[in-house]
Amino acid sequence: MMVESSQSTGTNGAHIKHGMPAHSRNSNGGGRNSSIELLRVIAMFMILAHHFIVHNGYDVLKLPLGPERIFFQLAMAGGGKVGVVIFFSISAWFFLDKEQTIKSNLKRVWIMERELLFWSLILMAFYLVFDRADLGMKLMVKSFMPLSMNVWWYATAYAIFLALLPFLSKGLKALSREYHLALAATVLAIWGLTSFIPGMIGISDGFFGFIYLFILISAYKWYLRPLSIKQTWALTAVGVGFVLLYTAASTVLGLFGINKGIFITGDWKLPVVMIGFGMFLLFDRVTFHSRIINRIAQSAFAVYLITDYVASEKLLWVRLFNLKNLYQQPFAILQILGILLAIYVVCTLLDFIRQALFAVTIDRRRGRWFELLWDRGSAWRRSQLNPLLDDSANTR
Template sequence: MSELVKDESTKMKISSHRPVRNSSVELLRIIAMFMILAHHFAFHNGIDVNQLPLGPEKIFYELVMLGGGKVGVVIFFSISAWFLLDKTQHVKTNLRRVWIMERELLFWSLLLALGYLAFDYPDLGIKQLIKSVAPLTMSVWWYATAYAIFLAVLPFLQEGLRALGRRMHLTLAMIMLVVWGLTSFIPKTLGNSALQGVFGFFYLFVLISAYKWYMKPLTLKHTWAMLGIGVGFFLLYTGASVVLGLHGINKGIFISHDYSLPVIMIGFGMFLLFDRLNFHSRIINRIAKSSFAVYLITDYAASEKLLWVRLFNLKDLYGQPFSILRIYGILLAIYAVCTLLDFVRQALFAVTVDRNRGHWFELLWGWTSPRVERLVSGNGNDASAMGQRENQVQLQENR
């Protein structure tokens, strides 16, 4: 997986001196990214799956592929959020995470832009080419930009939630569940219009932190019950979609919209199930390190057109024998190729920028932080003290 998730890696102890990632959760990370890839196939395809004739394939595309991608995003973020909660967050540490993540974003955005430019690819466009120079600030990938903003705000968010205490925090979580969770069942309300991007991450973080800090862990039986309820709502809305389709109304499965309550129940429930297991596999951990690269490569705007409109358009697969199996075979092949490409990227980074990882950030931080503190406090001594505290924290977190 990418630098984005390295710092929030899931760990189990096999000895007091050698921590390794829990491969069960790393496997779930791979599965989540594959669900997101399948969603992108259906969502960005040259054919609008909502307009397909009613039938088993249409239901599968909408329920499993489109809905599954929303669940995948919840899972992917939940893994990071869960392990971020294990330690106190600091401004410097999180900005360093963003800095390191930006290197990977810049690598892929420039490489993809230059590659498409070299082959005179018509769907690149001058706008996309310009945006590729600054992928994080220009939101080439929405998840990366939203996650960077979340990391920058996280130290203040975490400290504020801690200051609320158990009662106020749980009350806030309940209010958010009512405002955004329950209204997500109703079209055109806060549940699916105002809650987007980074605000979705804030919403999930408040819920996950309330559960981890203050609630008794769900039993296996209760976890399966939560999953079952979430799946039940998906099936209920699928049935409603089928009935509407029989009357010529193709609205899709509304319940699979971003951060709807059933999506959260399924996504977080799956995380809790996988987190219960503990095993170690170097192969799984190795593949998981490149999961974010699969997203970066395939969700680049020009790549979307190349993959899902030109090469693997659903019009050439829909209605064919074993079409769903063929689609999943294609997606597995794409996942494998992207993973191998990222192995090359990791090898290049190992002998170049990762040899002194974060060095330029340290220099920039050392120059800017005292000046920023002077503007805030007007006290040079406070600035010096702040810099010393941040450096101590950084040393303790095993740069």
């Protein structure tokens, strides 16, 4: 969830050669577009609500069929999938505006790893002191290597994507317009259209989901005409319509014991992608600037890290805010949304403290250690290559 600035820098030279249309508004300054930053905050709140349902100590399917259960399953559980699509779409969209290099992307991973390590060690220490019952030995060991040990699936999948992005981007640019659009149509047919059929092949790995979305988004931004406002609303509405239709079908089938899940709102399903990307395009059409919104959005990733730590899931969603104890309360939905908002605010404030600590310590020369390691690695590589080049010249 480390995402690039929502400041679009325009279409690069390679895109102009291909006659690719410009999509995003090109700003003449003023920093990040707060409309996109606000969407980032909304997306994270959707993800937080999703985690409340899927990690809760009480299965939502045990609730009696009614407005509360439909809202929990449809808006909260399903909405989190949309939130992930939105979060990644923001990153992918602005990645396409600049040249991707191996060094720049590995540096992004390096900077992200510092934040992961900070929160994994802080959270481990907190639960070790105050709530040892929710902290297992396996989680303690993994907390020392959060990225490689997959403590947070999104962070690990995103780091892999960043490492491979320079090669993926260059490969897609090397394709002609015809082949790139054909590739997009192929993956859309394999993983998009088949999502309407229960039991068909799907994407279960987050990294491949990112690749899938990046192919689609790049094809749209580089080669297709921008959707009009009516077309964008239609794209989003059709996605919502399919979700509602399949939710109704799933509910009816569940009454007969045939199906108990809402399969259309799974990972990377086409209706979810339509809603998420449609929402991004709608927010991208609006431009305004708010330092407060931008400041809050900087901590959206931390909200995910703090609340989706395994011990935090047990404390928050099993012990403190169990759905079994909440759904029968008056105005249960409003109460739950209020609780989630309070959690979001607390996590944001905690990350403000983390940012302040980083500002006076490791962020004073941000990425300096990486630059030193990169320079040493580059010097070693040159020293290894030069003898080989000399030997090659002497044998001629």
